[in-house]
Structure formats: C-alpha cells, structure tokens
Amino acid sequence: MPRRGISAAAAFLGNRSRVGFKRSSNSVLMALQITVCAVGAYAFAEQVLGHDGPLFAATSSMIALGFSSDPRLRRVLEVGLGCTLGIALGDVLLALLGTGIWQAAIVLFVSILLARFLDSGTIFTTQLGLQSLLVVLLPAPEGGPFTRSADAVVGGVFALIITMLVPRDPRRAPKSEVQDLLEELAAVLREDADALSRSDSTLAWHALVRARNTQPPLDSLAKSLRAAQEVALISPAQRRHRDELGSLERSIEAIDLAVRNSRVFSRRLTSVINHAALSDEAISSLSSALEDTADAVTVLARGLAGSHPAERRLNLRSARNDLAAVATQLHPARLNVSRLEGEGLILLFRPLVVDLLQASGLSHDEAAGYLPRL
The missing domain is CATH 1.20.58 (Methane Monooxygenase Hydroxylase; Chain G, domain 1)
Known part of the structure; x- marks a missing residue:
C-alpha cells in the first residue's frame, strides 16, 4: 500500500508538472506583454504625470490585458469607471459618516450593492468596492483621491495600445x-x-x-x-x-x-x-x-x-x-x-x-x- 501511494503521488506530480510546463510555455508571449504593459504604465504615470507610487496604473493594465477571454474594452471600462465611481462614492460617504471600521463596512456594503445595480461585471464590482473602501481607510495620495482614477485610465490605455500593436492573430x-x-x-x-x-x-x-x-x-x-x-x-x-x-x-x-x-x-x-x-x-x-x-x-x-x-x-x-x-x-x-x-x-x-x-x-x-x- 505505501508503494502504491507513492507511485500514485509521483504520477500525479508528474502529470501536474507536464500540464503546468505546457501552460507556462504557452503563456510566455502573453506574460511578456503584461510585464511590458504594467511596467510601462507605472513608469508613465510616475515620470510623466508625476504621480507618487502609481500602483493602480500597473494593476489596472494587468487586469485589462490579462489572460481572460473577456473583451478588453469592457475590462478597461470596468476598471476605469469602477475606480472613479468608487472614489466618488467613498468621498461622499466619508463626509457623511466619517472614518472608522463600522463606517468602512457600511461603505463597502453600499458600494457592492451599487456596483451590482449598475453592471454585472465582476471587475467593475471589485474596483468600485475596493476604491470606496480605500478612500475611507487610507489617506488620499498626493494630488487628491482621483489620482488613482487617472492611474487606472493610464493602465487601461496602455493595455489597449499593446493590443493594437502586438501582432496576434485574433482568429x-x-x-x-x-x-x-x-x-x-x-x-x-x-x-x-x-x-x-x-x-x-x-x-x-x-x-x-x-x-x-x-x-x-x-x-x-x-x-x-x-x-x-x-x-x-x-x-x-x-x-x-x-x-x-x-x-x-x-x-x-x-x-x-x-x-x-x-x-x-x-x-x-x-x-x-x-x-x-x-x-x-x-x-x-x-x-x-x-x-x-x-x-x-x-x-x-x-x-x-x-x-x-x-x-x-x-x-x-x-x-x-x-x-x-x-x-x-x-x-x-x-x-x-x-x-x-x-x-x-x-x-x-x-x-x-x-x-x-x-x-x-x-x-x-x-x-x-x-x-x-x-
């Protein structure tokens, strides 16, 4: 029985390794595109726009480009609009409720319900809820809270540029x-x-x-x-x-x-x-x-x-x-x-x-x- 268990485990690991290696080798070009896109969006937002630590430029470009088969224009819009609306909603609720744990819970709950009311997209819901939560829990970055929204737009634009320029047969x-x-x-x-x-x-x-x-x-x-x-x-x-x-x-x-x-x-x-x-x-x-x-x-x-x-x-x-x-x-x-x-x-x-x-x-x-x- 121990030998049989060891053999089964070895076969399982071998199969997973082969599948994983094939999946990784098929993703080399896409991984390179995502890397160039994310780093380029971050560098543009930091060096050209003067934003301090524009992480949302990199993360939004990764989400918009990504490995998902969903249309990229929709993902770009979901990231940009979700980020902007989330910040606006967070600011409004922050002015009404103040800061704190229970305020953050209310903001997140309302944000998620509002996002589901406006659109069925998962990314849109995540971005809107996350941004409204960050407005309540974290201090605004230099340049104001909507700096994050601008960074999200930069990342989305970089993702669209990569899509336009990289020669990939869509068929x-x-x-x-x-x-x-x-x-x-x-x-x-x-x-x-x-x-x-x-x-x-x-x-x-x-x-x-x-x-x-x-x-x-x-x-x-x-x-x-x-x-x-x-x-x-x-x-x-x-x-x-x-x-x-x-x-x-x-x-x-x-x-x-x-x-x-x-x-x-x-x-x-x-x-x-x-x-x-x-x-x-x-x-x-x-x-x-x-x-x-x-x-x-x-x-x-x-x-x-x-x-x-x-x-x-x-x-x-x-x-x-x-x-x-x-x-x-x-x-x-x-x-x-x-x-x-x-x-x-x-x-x-x-x-x-x-x-x-x-x-x-x-x-x-x-x-x-x-x-x-x-």
Whole structure:
C-alpha cells in the first residue's frame, strides 16, 4: 500500500508538472506583454504625470490585458469607471459618516450593492468596492483621491495600445475552440449511431450527457469570438479579418442550435430504442445517416478552423455537399421508418442537419431546400 501511494503521488506530480510546463510555455508571449504593459504604465504615470507610487496604473493594465477571454474594452471600462465611481462614492460617504471600521463596512456594503445595480461585471464590482473602501481607510495620495482614477485610465490605455500593436492573430482562439466543439458534436453523433445499431439505450443516454457537457465550451467560444472581434476592430493590423470573423460568428450561431438539437435528438433516441420503435432496415439506414453526418461535421470543423482560404473553402464545400446528401434522405419512407415514434425522431434530426448546413455557409432557406417534402 505505501508503494502504491507513492507511485500514485509521483504520477500525479508528474502529470501536474507536464500540464503546468505546457501552460507556462504557452503563456510566455502573453506574460511578456503584461510585464511590458504594467511596467510601462507605472513608469508613465510616475515620470510623466508625476504621480507618487502609481500602483493602480500597473494593476489596472494587468487586469485589462490579462489572460481572460473577456473583451478588453469592457475590462478597461470596468476598471476605469469602477475606480472613479468608487472614489466618488467613498468621498461622499466619508463626509457623511466619517472614518472608522463600522463606517468602512457600511461603505463597502453600499458600494457592492451599487456596483451590482449598475453592471454585472465582476471587475467593475471589485474596483468600485475596493476604491470606496480605500478612500475611507487610507489617506488620499498626493494630488487628491482621483489620482488613482487617472492611474487606472493610464493602465487601461496602455493595455489597449499593446493590443493594437502586438501582432496576434485574433482568429486563432475561436477557430481552435470551434474545431474542438465540432469534433465533440461529431463524437456525440457517432455515439448515437453506435447506440442505435446496438439497440442500447444506455449508450444513447451517454451521448446525451456528452452533448449536455458541451455548454461550457459553447459559452467560452462566445467569449473568445467577442474578444477576437474587438481586437480586429481596434487593431489596424487585424482589421482585414473582420469579415472572416463575422462569417465565423454566423456559423457559430448555427452550431449552437445544432448542438442544442443534438441533445433533444439523443434524449428522444433513448426512448425510441427502449420502445423498439424502429425496424432493422430503419436502424441500418438511420445509423448510416448519423455516421455520414458525423463525418461531415469533422470536415466542417477543418473548414471553419482552416488558416488558408483555399483549403477552408474546399473543406466547407465538401462538408456542405456531404450534409446535403444526408438531408435529401431525411424522409421516414426513404429511411424505412414506419412507426409514429420513429417518424418523430426523423423530424428532430432534420433541423439539426439544416443548422449544420447553415454553419457551412448556406442561408436557412437554401439549407431547408435540401430536405424532402413530408
């Protein structure tokens, strides 16, 4: 037992070390940007503006630049406005209540409630509460309490300058995440096909759980896309990518719907399998359609994540053709489906394929046009 425990601990530490080293190596460039930004903002506020110990210039630049995928303009505004409003609120309450521990508690409580009333941002709430608390507990710096607010603005501006000047492809993160998401959707469809061919409702339930677990990646993808669009907007060197990011946004909206429809489909598939609602011929044809759809989703992932325009267009066209071929078969009669519950399953699969066709670049009417009339 001791040896087994030591081996397990060594394996755990080894794995954490590998993951940590990879995470650190991938963060070298960002760490360098944050360092230059924070030190530069501090030096500017101290040497040019004459502020004494402008820590908020450095800290606000770090918060605004940061490792978060949230849009930076929002973070800059949250830091600057939160700092300014916090100081103003702290001064007002200081004049009314005076200084002391219980006054500080009241100021912090009111500040947090006011921040949550004005905005849902975590950074905004933190900055407003912190600044109002510092006004009550600490003496004002030379130049007055709003010196801190000016320092926060300096840090935010430096973060925006770094964002504008550093050559970083804003498409990289959302493209990587959309590829991972589509590969997971393809895995869900393959699990559905496997569950159907084996008539195993437990496997269908596993596919449903897997589909539900795609919600956090979907949320992260939306944040990454907004951040990428913001970089393309404020950076002159990246503005040429705005059209491509706009097209990617439309595809992501359709993928979101497709993922949601995959959950509904997987849940209904569990019931269909339990009730043996499909004949052997229907099982064979529908599982084949699911496999073909999964293969097309994999090609679609390569198309949306591709870096070369020609390769991207080729993969999107291939995925579109494969999905269109599946769509033309989605009629109960063509899939040998005769019972009502099986027909309902086909009706749930049709909008999923339409969503994927839209993700490949078609309009809704063009995508729906491939479906046979019922």
